[in-house]
Amino acid sequence: MVKVYFFVISLFLLVLVKPNEAYSVVAFGARGDGRTDSTQAFQKAWAWACGSVKRVILDVPSGRFVVRPMSFNGPCRNHVTLRMRGTIIGPSDYRVLARSNVWLMFYNIYGLTINGGTIDAGGHSFWSCRKHNGYCYNGAQSISFVSCGGIVVRGLKSINSQKSHMSIKNCNNMAISYLTLRAPSGSPNTDGMNIQNSNRISVYNSVIKTGDDCIAIGPGTKNMVVNKIACGPGHGISIGSMGNSLHEDGVQNIVVSNVVFYKTTFGVRIKSWARPSNGFVRNVIFRNIIMENVYYPILIDQMYCPNNQCPRQNSGVKINNVSYINIKGTSLRKEAIQFTCSPTNPCKGIKLQDIRLTFGSKPAVSTCSYARGITQGKVSPRSCF
Numbered sequence: 001m002v003k004v005y006f007f008v009i010s011l012f013l014l015v016l017v018k019p020n021e022a023y024s025v026v027a028f029g030a031r032g033d034g035r036t037d038s039t040q041a042f043q044k045a046w047a048w049a050c051g052s053v054k055r056v057i058l059d060v061p062s063g064r065f066v067v068r069p070m071s072f073n074g075p076c077r078n079h080v081t082l083r084m085r086g087t088i089i090g091p092s093d094y095r096v097l098a099r100s101n102v103w104l105m106f107y108n109i110y111g112l113t114i115n116g117g118t119i120d121a122g123g124h125s126f127w128s129c130r131k132h133n134g135y136c137y138n139g140a141q142s143i144s145f146v147s148c149g150g151i152v153v154r155g156l157k158s159i160n161s162q163k164s165h166m167s168i169k170n171c172n173n174m175a176i177s178y179l180t181l182r183a184p185s186g187s188p189n190t191d192g193m194n195i196q197n198s199n200r201i202s203v204y205n206s207v208i209k210t211g212d213d214c215i216a217i218g219p220g221t222k223n224m225v226v227n228k229i230a231c232g233p234g235h236g237i238s239i240g241s242m243g244n245s246l247h248e249d250g251v252q253n254i255v256v257s258n259v260v261f262y263k264t265t266f267g268v269r270i271k272s273w274a275r276p277s278n279g280f281v282r283n284v285i286f287r288n289i290i291m292e293n294v295y296y297p298i299l300i301d302q303m304y305c306p307n308n309q310c311p312r313q314n315s316g317v318k319i320n321n322v323s324y325i326n327i328k329g330t331s332l333r334k335e336a337i338q339f340t341c342s343p344t345n346p347c348k349g350i351k352l353q354d355i356r357l358t359f360g361s362k363p364a365v366s367t368c369s370y371a372r373g374i375t376q377g378k379v380s381p382r383s384c385f
Contacts, residue, residue, distance in 0.1 A: 005309055011356065020056035023048070024282045025065070028356055032063015032086055039068040050076035050109075060084040064333055066091055069100035069140065074109035074148075084117020084156070095127040097162055098137035109148045116155040118367070119143060123162040127187050139163040139189070149173050159183065165190040165210065171198045179206035185233035187211035192234065195221050197249060203229065210234045211215060218242075219279060220249035227255075232262030237296070238269045239284065243277035243317040250280035256272075257287040267297040268324070272317035274303045274342075275310040282320040291329030298356055300350075300371070302342040315342040321349040328356045337366035346370035355379045 023045070026032070030041035042065070049058040055078050063086045088104070090097045097103050103121060106112065121142050129136035139162040145151060149172040157180040158165040165181040169176065183190035192208035195201055196218030204227045208214040214231035217224065217239045231237060237259065239251055268286040272279070276343065291297040300322075302315040304361045336357035341347035350373030357364050357380065368384035375383045 020055045020057045021052065022059060022083075024059040024061055026061060030065055032061065032065050034064035034066065034089065036066060037068065037091070038065045039070055039079050041055050041068055043070060049080045050074060053077050055079045055081075057081045057083050060086045060088065062086045064089050064114055067104070068096055069103050069105075071105040071107055072109065074108050076109055076111065076187060079111035079113070080109075081115065082115040083115050087118040087120055089119075090121045092122075094122065094129070094139060094162070097121060097140040098126050098138050101138060103140045103166075103315070104143045106145045106151075107144070108146070109151070111316050112148070113152040114154070114156055118157040118159065119128050120159050122163045123160040123187060123190070124184065126162040130188055141165070143167075145169070145174070145299050147171065151175070154178055156180075158275045161190050163189050164194050167194045168190065168198050168201060169196055172200055174198070174201045175204075176202065177204040177206065177218060179203070181206070181208045181209070181210060183210045185209075185211055189245050191216055193381050194218060195224065197221065198332055201225075203227070204246070206230075208234065213238050216240075217251060217254060219251065221254070223253045226259070227257050229259045229307065230262070231259060232264045232292075236261055236264045236266035237271055237280055238266065240269070240271040242270075242272040242279045243275060243315050244252050245272050246276055246278065248277055248279040249283065251284075252280070252282050254284045254285070257289075260290045260292065261294050261297075262292045263294070265295050266299055267291050267294045269296065269299045269301065270319060270322065271299075271301040271304045272315045272342075273310060274305045275313045277316035279316070280318040280320070281322070282318070284322045285325065286323065286327065287325040289327045291327065291331065291357065293330055293332055295332045296338065297329065297331050298327065298337045300339045300341060300347060302347075303340050314344040317342070318345050319347040322347070323351040324355060325351075325353045331357055331359050334359045334362075334365055335367050336364035337384070339368045339371035339384070341370040343370050346372055348372050350374075350385070351376065352379045352383055353377050357381060358372060
């Protein structure tokens with residue numbers, strides 16, 4: 001009787017619940033020929049999808065669609081799925097993107113899934129201009145999420161971003177997986193991801209190869225998980241820069257695990273400006289990490305002060321309860337572990353557990369300034385606490 005009841009209920013739901021409506025951007029005038037400007041068609045398609053009372057799927061089929069800087073604005077009336085098989089490319093004149101801070105902006109949306117696809121900003125001309133000190137404008141981040149929630153990004157590839165590939169600001173509840181972010185190692189400021197003032201963000205099973213930080217976790221970020229990431233080339237995974245201003249939200253409850261760093265400048269890094277601040281970094285775990293020829297595998301740097309902008313000052317950022325667990329591999333410097341903390345706000349509660357880092361085939365060392373902590377298990381190089 002129970003089985004019959006559930007069968008009847010299931011049949012009833014199948015009758016009532018219709019599949020999501022699906023339309024292609026081509027139906028709104030987009031052309032995937034790699035030449036035609038499809039920006040207006042994408043804007044019309046998004047307006048339809050966001051305004052629908054039903055859950056909808058917006059298809060970007062195979063092809064190369066030229067899109068100028070645009071915003072996907074909410075709030076939307078229901079959940080939207082952007083299903084991408086094709087590639088969105090920037091205009092051939094790099095200045096069209098470079099004049100804008102962001103290429104593809106998603107703003108004030110709750111309930112969005114982005115599946116697959118590629119975005120290619122074609123950043124080579126912009127990088128070349130910067131290399132030769134030309135007037136290049138500021139450059140654009142490729143994709144940005146601002147004031148969004150309930151976002152799923154799965155299988156997206158971003159290549160050759162002029163600047164950061166992806167930024168996340170003032171967002172909640174985002175699940176990002178199977179991401180590929182790629183730019184040449186010499187491309188300036190091409191961070192993989194920048195996150196700030198956001199809560200409950202997860203990044204899984206992704207490959208990030210860029211010319212700057214693979215992931216930069218900024219002020220106001222909390223309850224974030226980074227897991228199963230291949231990072232390199234690039235500058236590693238950083239918390240900071242913190243303390244750029246006096247009044248700043250802190251970073252807390254961050255877990256970075258199962259990461260391989262390959263020929264990166266840094267591995268896991270926390271950095272703060274050497275200037276007064278009420279900011280903080282606390283409750284952070286770096287766990288199950290492999291370093292392959294990394295220049296600074298484990299680093300806390302509270303003396304960050306490019307161009308001597310903060311002489312004779314100390315960082316006000318308070319760093320507490322940071323754990324480094326099961327980290328192995330090779331350093332390109334003898335100092336594989338370096339904790340340079342603030343004289344006025346020493347690092348507290350640092351934990352080293354099961355560490356094995358070598359200087360190539362030779363023993364490595366660790367150095368500490370104003371850092372307090374404990375060791376557990378086998379730790380090599382020997383702790384400097």
